[in-house]
Amino acid sequence: MHAENLDLNLLAVFDAMFREANVTKAAQGLGLTQSAMSHALNRLRAFFDDPLFVKVGSRMEPTRKAEGMRAAVVEVMSTVRQQILAGARFEPALARRTFTLCMTDMGELVFLPPLLERFKKEAPGCSLRTLQVPLEQVEGLLASGEADLAVGSIRSAPEGLFHQRLFLHSFVTIASTRNKDIGATLTRERFESMRHIVVSLTGHSAESYDKVLEDQGIRRTVAVMTPHFLMVPLLMDRHSDLLATVPRELAEVFARLGTVRMFEPPVPVPQFQLNQHWHPRFHHDPAVVWLRDVMKHTFEHYPHISTQASPPARKSVRTKSR
Template sequence: MPSNDPSLKELDLNLLEVLDALLREQSVTRAAEALGMTQSAVSHSLSRLRVFFDDGLFVKSAQGMVGTRKAELLRQPVVDIMATVRQHILTEAGFHPARSRRAFVFAMTDVGELVFLPPLLTELRKEAPHCTVRTVQVPIEQIEGLLASGEVDLALGSIRSAPEGLYRQRLFLNTFVTVISARNMSVGCTLSLEQFQRMPQVVVSLEGKLGTAYDRLVEEQGLERNVFLTTPHFLVVPLLLERHPDLIATVPKELANAFSKYGTLRIVKPPIELPQFALSQHWHPRFHSDPAVSWLRALVKRTFEHYREPDGLSVP
């Protein structure tokens, strides 16, 4: 039996989509970018939402827009509704990349942006010229929730401790190499074990502390490194080595290749055998059959096929 409640006529799906973006981004500007809308259109939708809910919904603070109590109460229901719409309604309409204006969201680190984004954006702009891309860097423990809600479409990179419930497809294998300043004349074409242990090192750890597979392997071999700086940011490495030529760093090979193109760094083989690791794409089972996410996964896979690594798909 149809409802006569006039309020349902005033709340359309577009308003819920805007509220979802505002709750997530806490900024009219960022919400507009995520939705592919103008700031004035988002502001107008927010005004309608405030009238509908008879509440300010957001207040300004030093950290940006902060949700009111009512907005926070609405957060989970809105996330659930939008996830249901994306999974069960939009999927039936299909996905047409050439016409779509969807904003795709990737979770990746700064090294992921350097390695993945340039070739991926080239292909995406060819096939889906009106779609936009946004990247986010989030703690590993938040990735599953963001993928489950649809706030993130794919997580790209080497996520060694990713939740087992996620789908995972290997894109290619990578390994570690050591980089030194091009101005460092104390190291020739090879790096000796004595130099590797003695020279001050920059160590990259996303958690800000030692403990990666690479670090554990070094420790297992009984090697002591002269760790001078530990940082969570890969992209600071070239600048540090350029300004301090006595420093060295051991980083993923694809990242080192990108760094070396600028002529300020040289790549040398580490004096110890280091493990390979897989760079993969991860997604949530809720969106396994979503046409847009399926198309995006295929695009990502095709983009990196030149590495000629066999597929590896693990199912929950």
């Protein structure tokens, strides 16, 4: 073995000669001058003590020795391109991969339509997959790479995750259009006297999305607790006496369907922020960096999202969760 004397760049020359069967075309494909290509080919011939490629008519045909080496060289070059070079950069227009996001059903409603539009224009070979999992599983999924990002209002995110704010949500209260007990406004007295739907991913009211109401001293009668935002209008359709306090953007979607009315809550309710979270293991992963930049660039002005895809921001501000 005298591998230390072989310039591994010459394998690219060998590979190009097999593909093109022409010195000039192979040189162009590698970005070399014809003189440099001929010099490299001569070095290959000297190393293997064989002509490797000989002129037959208008083509440079491989010798028997070159034919015997072909499969190994192709395998090496394929490994370099797919597993080494691909890790150094991410080219969305050429990539074929599935990105996985942990989010709620509300997150799907908010995030997926604009993201699908961006992917269609910028990364047509890539797809999206969503997971809705208990909070305690999020860190493990991000650490293993099974999920690329967790997106949403994760109030008690694990300490080890990075996070970045995307935008702020405000709350409104919704009621069925068939509810005749509520006039043009919703008073605190009426609000506290009615039954409520509460959305909590964990099943605990202390960790519900609208816990801020209790923090403001509001007393509610909870009729049902669910981890699914999209169940809210369905429950209201069957039980018109129910109320729910949900993010404004979600309420507007429900209102457009003509099944609910929106009201300002009876007390001021602070906004809450929607973040993207990722694991430090993938902080510098080119594909995940690209995805984070797309998320930030797409949603930083939500709900005023442009329908025209444009290049994502060069850098995103990354901070660790506190």
